[in-house]
Amino acid sequence: MSAIDWAVLAGTLVAIVAYGAASSRRVRSADSFLRAGADLRWWTIGLSVIATQASAITFLSVPGQAYEDGLGFVQFYFGLPLAMVLLSAVVAPVYHRLRLYTAYEYLEGRFDRKTRQLAALLFLVSRGLASGLAIYAPALVLSAVLGWPVLFTNLLLGATTIAYTVAGGSRAVSRTQAAQMAVVFLGLVAALAAALASLPREVTFGQSLELAGALGRLHAVDPSPRLDTRYTLWSGLVGGLFVQLAYFGTDQSQVQRYLAGGPLSQSRLGLLMNGLLKVPMQLFILFIGVMVFVFYQLSPPPLFFNRVTLERLRERDGASVARLEGAYRAAFDDKRAAIDRMLSRSSSPAAAEAARAEVRALEGRMESLRRETGALAARAFPGVDAKDSDVIFLRFVLDHFPRGLVGLLVALILSAAMSANSAALSSLGATTVVDFYRPGHPGAGDATTLLVARVATAAWGVLAVLFACFAAKLDNLIQAVNVVGSLFYGPMLGLFLVGFFLRRVRGTAAFAATLAGEAAVLATAALLNLGYLWYNVIGCAIVVALAAVLEAALPPRRAAGA
Amino acid sequence: MPAEPGQPGEEHFRPPLGSWGRIYALVLAALSLEVLLLWLLSRAFP
Numbered sequence: 001m002s003a004i005d006w007a008v009l010a011g012t013l014v015a016i017v018a019y020g021a022a023s024s025r026r027v028r029s030a031d032s033f034l035r036a037g038a039d040l041r042w043w044t045i046g047l048s049v050i051a052t053q054a055s056a057i058t059f060l061s062v063p064g065q066a067y068e069d070g071l072g073f074v075q076f077y078f079g080l081p082l083a084m085v086l087l088s089a090v091v092a093p094v095y096h097r098l099r100l101y102t103a104y105e106y107l108e109g110r111f112d113r114k115t116r117q118l119a120a121l122l123f124l125v126s127r128g129l130a131s132g133l134a135i136y137a138p139a140l141v142l143s144a145v146l147g148w149p150v151l152f153t154n155l156l157l158g159a160t161t162i163a164y165t166v167a168g169g170s171r172a173v174s175r176t177q178a179a180q181m182a183v184v185f186l187g188l189v190a191a192l193a194a195a196l197a198s199l200p201r202e203v204t205f206g207q208s209l210e211l212a213g214a215l216g217r218l219h220a221v222d223p224s225p226r227l228d229t230r231y232t233l234w235s236g237l238v239g240g241l242f243v244q245l246a247y248f249g250t251d252q253s254q255v256q257r258y259l260a261g262g263p264l265s266q267s268r269l270g271l272l273m274n275g276l277l278k279v280p281m282q283l284f285i286l287f288i289g290v291m292v293f294v295f296y297q298l299s300p301p302p303l304f305f306n307r308v309t310l311e312r313l314r315e316r317d318g319a320s321v322a323r324l325e326g327a328y329r330a331a332f333d334d335k336r337a338a339i340d341r342m343l344s345r346s347s348s349p350a351a352a353e354a355a356r357a358e359v360r361a362l363e364g365r366m367e368s369l370r371r372e373t374g375a376l377a378a379r380a381f382p383g384v385d386a387k388d389s390d391v392i393f394l395r396f397v398l399d400h401f402p403r404g405l406v407g408l409l410v411a412l413i414l415s416a417a418m419s420a421n422s423a424a425l426s427s428l429g430a431t432t433v434v435d436f437y438r439p440g441h442p443g444a445g446d447a448t449t450l451l452v453a454r455v456a457t458a459a460w461g462v463l464a465v466l467f468a469c470f471a472a473k474l475d476n477l478i479q480a481v482n483v484v485g486s487l488f489y490g491p492m493l494g495l496f497l498v499g500f501f502l503r504r505v506r507g508t509a510a511f512a513a514t515l516a517g518e519a520a521v522l523a524t525a526a527l528l529n530l531g532y533l534w535y536n537v538i539g540c541a542i543v544v545a546l547a548a549v550l551e552a553a554l555p556p557r558r559a560a561g562a
Numbered sequence: 563m564p565a566e567p568g569q570p571g572e573e574h575f576r577p578p579l580g581s582w583g584r585i586y587a588l589v590l591a592a593l594s595l596e597v598l599l600l601w602l603l604s605r606a607f608p
Contacts, residue, residue: 071600071603074600078593078597081589081590081592081593082590082593084589085586085589085590088582088586089576089579089582089586090576090577093577094573094574094575094576094577097573097577098573098574106574109570109571109574110570110574111570209607212607213606213607214607216607218603218604218606218607219604219607220600220601220603220604221597221600221601221603221604222604223601233597233601268582272585272586272589275589275593276589276592279593279596280596283596283600499570499574500574500575500576501575501576503570503575
């Protein structure tokens with residue numbers, strides 16, 4: 001990075017942290033620390049909700065995903081607007097009416113304390129581990145590309161986030177998230193403009209789309225009913241609805257964002273703003289990835305986008321790398337000539353179709369050579385990732401973006417990492433205090449509760465940084481965390497749906513159904529080959545059905561006293 | 563205020579939709595339009 005890039009990066013980050021720290025001056029009570037504040041308007045709530053979901057990995061890996069698979073990932077978000085409407089109509093009014101601090105408090109009023117604390121505990125464990133990963137994952141990518149030590153990036157991200165989250169609580173989180181999203185939106189627009197500007201002048205925008213379409217990168221909607229395909233129209237609408245309902249309705253890192261303490265209408269509008277913006281925003285990010293793909297159809301791409309790994313491999317096995325690079329370059333040159341024939345207006349329809357088939361075949365050949373390189377690297381260096389899709393976008397930014405813009409894009413990624421982490425830490429601290437400390441210390445004063453909330457938030461931050469520092473040594477654990485995270489939302493949503501809609505069901509039946517539902521989802525994941533979005537539907541359905549059956553089967557006295 | 567544990571009150575359940583129905587319809591119409599446009603895009607490049 002150049003001096004201008006460093007100046008843009010440092011200036012942006014210092015301004016955001018200073019803004020967060022300034023927001024903390026109004027925090028004088030536990031209430032203002034745990035809730036974002038009654039004066040927050042709907043756009044701040046909406047931006048904060050969007051920022052909490054969009055972590056750094058969203059901006060690093062989504063363009064890479066579009067590079068490899070096209071726009072299909074956008075289907076994952078089709079259920080989100082539906083979920084926002086349902087949450088706004090059913091869940092937000094109930095949480096508001098009860099004046100809740102955390103979603104899990106609802107479960108004690110509706111069922112009993114053991115059900116509340118089971119849900120809160122599941123949240124603390126999964127979100128606590130995930131927040132470590134949310135620091136580690138961007139740190140790893142930034143370090144791989146920029147050459148920074150991973151430990152330095154971990155500490156930079158962790159320390160800044162902990163500082164303003166502990167100082168200002170939920171209010172500082174929401175307000176800095178609005179500023180961070182401004183950086184993110186600015187960076188995204190600049191990224192698309194720079195990607196379009198980097199295309200050769202002789203290729204029009206329409207021809208870029210034709211090229212991307214010919215190679216399957218504009219295939220956004222798959223209406224096939226296959227259950228084993230990860231993203232289809234139906235898995236997105238149905239499975240996606242359940243995931244987003246669970247995430248926004250029962251995950252405290254989101255619930256805390258819209259339970260700001262102000263009027264219900266502001267929370268509802270914030271959620272609906274997310275429902276309106278999310279699909280276009282994801283499409284925008286994916287489209288940037290598609291344009292990066294088009295760029296590398298017209299200019300030679302590197303054999304492997306992770307340059308550090310490629311150079312290590314070159315030192316270890318120079319002959320193989322040279323052979324692969326030679327074949328890769330030859331395939332690129334042939335493909336480039338075929339692309340010219342395909343896009344030429346003087347080609348006959350039959351010649352253009354033949355050229356299109358040739359382009360597809362040569363692109364397949366190049367993809368297999370890239371995969372072969374990744375596999376070679378993974379064999380040569382155990383622990384090295386055979387896939388390079390997460391670094392494609394950052395590699396493109398560093399190699400082809402003008403000075404200053406590189407710094408803005410790195411600031412975008414760090415902003416996204418800080419915003420998602422600050423929401424996670426704030427919600428972990430709030431859940432620790434509200435669902436575990438307060439019930440055990442009913443006489444604690446406000447100053448003591450505020451102090452405990454700050455200590456708990458800081459402790460979760462330190463734990464997350466420690467986990468991030470050791471994450472490289474815990475490869476299997478990372479996979480386990482990712483899997484457990486996606487397996488856990490269905491039963492949690494089922495528990496809350498039972499609370500909202502099955503009036504007869506009491507605590508013991510709900511508690512037992514949640515545990516049984518979780519076990520059933522784990523068994524399903526181990527035994528069946530299903531797209532993971534369906535686990536959420538299955539887990540939720542099992543808990544709802546089982547809770548109803550158990551309530552009917554339990555003796556009335558025990559049910560009443562549960 | 564929340565009811566006693568084990569004795570949920572009316573405030574624990576779904577409220578009436580009220581005048582928000584039209585805003586919800588707008589959000590769902592926007593989603594339908596987006597899905598339709600993306601489906602047409604996919605059909606244009608099979």
